Amino acid sequence: MKIKIIVTLKNGVLDPQGKAIQQTLNGMGFDNIEEVRQGKYFDVEINEKDEKKAKIKADEMCKKLLANLVIEDYKII
Template sequence: MKFSVTVTLKKDVLDPQGKVVQNTLLNLGMDNLKSIRQGKFFEIEIDEKDEEVAKKRINEMCQKLLANLIIEDYKINKL
């Protein structure tokens, strides 16, 4: 079973990298661009048949290592 996890900075945490990417795109003429937040993407394969059990495990992975919950949020999606 495959899942994706995206980790992004929380709304109220400053994202200087996202800001620089945003400014560069604006300079390239993307004038309707409103905002960019940069994050991380993980593709995770897990040896498990029960989707609920697998999701629980992935959640544990996010909490223990993949995200720093002080500054980051995460989303899990089944692929």
């Protein structure tokens, strides 16, 4: 089954890439953008039919590789 994972910077962690996107959008005429924060998205195809087991695996992957828990949060959807 397919598991979707979103990894985002924690609140308070500077996101210069998001800031650059925001400034570019402002420069393009999108003037009501207050903040942009960029994160990562992963589509993981796991050979496992049980959704609960697949999500436990995904959680383990996030902790061990996909997210840096010092500065990032993750969400499995």
